[in-house]
Amino acid sequence: MREQDLLDKLRKIERLHAGATTPGEKEAAADAIARIKRRLAEAAKVDRPVEYKFTLADGWSRKLFIALLRRYSLQPYRRARQRRNTVMVKVPRSFVEETLWPEFLELSEVLQQYLDEVTERVISQGIHADVTEEDLLEDE
Numbered sequence: 001m002r003e004q005d006l007l008d009k010l011r012k013i014e015r016l017h018a019g020a021t022t023p024g025e026k027e028a029a030a031d032a033i034a035r036i037k038r039r040l041a042e043a044a045k046v047d048r049p050v051e052y053k054f055t056l057a058d059g060w061s062r063k064l065f066i067a068l069l070r071r072y073s074l075q076p077y078r079r080a081r082q083r084r085n086t087v088m089v090k091v092p093r094s095f096v097e098e099t100l101w102p103e104f105l106e107l108s109e110v111l112q113q114y115l116d117e118v119t120e121r122v123i124s125q126g127i128h129a130d131v132t133e134e135d136l137l138e139d140e
Contacts, residue, residue: 006114013106033071040072040095047092054087060115061108062087068104 015032056062062085069076069089078086091100124131 006110009110010107013103013110016106036099037072039099040074040092043092043095047094049090049092051088051090052096054089055083056085056087058085060111064108064111065104068100068107072100 011032014036054065056065065087066076069087074089074091076087076089078084078088082088120131
């Protein structure tokens with residue numbers, strides 16, 4: 001997958017989670033972001049923001065999640081003595097369940113596939129062509 005293909009795929013995921021329904025909406029990423037921000041504002045009126053604690057497995061996921069929060073004008077933070085893989089945010093529960101977390105999971109999967117492909121290609125070209133998993137030996 002080329003980097004441009006990855007960016008296009010990420011934008012499609014964003015439009016899907018924004019609920020884009022017309023061809024014009026599907027072409028405008030800015031409209032999708034605005035639509036999700038409106039959904040967040042509406043959710044905050046009905047469903048008070050609560051503090052969430054997310055523990056993310058790796059640095060890539062953490063960076064993606066923080067960027068997604070900031071895209072929607074949400075303020076990520078962590079408390080003193082919390083690990084770097086912890087991200088805190090105050091957000092309505094309905095927004096997390098219906099939009100934020102599903103979108104993050106989908107974006108994360110696409111990004112992970114891309115990073116795996118790039119890593120495998122670089123290792124096979126620069127280190128050794130055999131990038132298969134190690135052998136599994138039975139216990140004796």
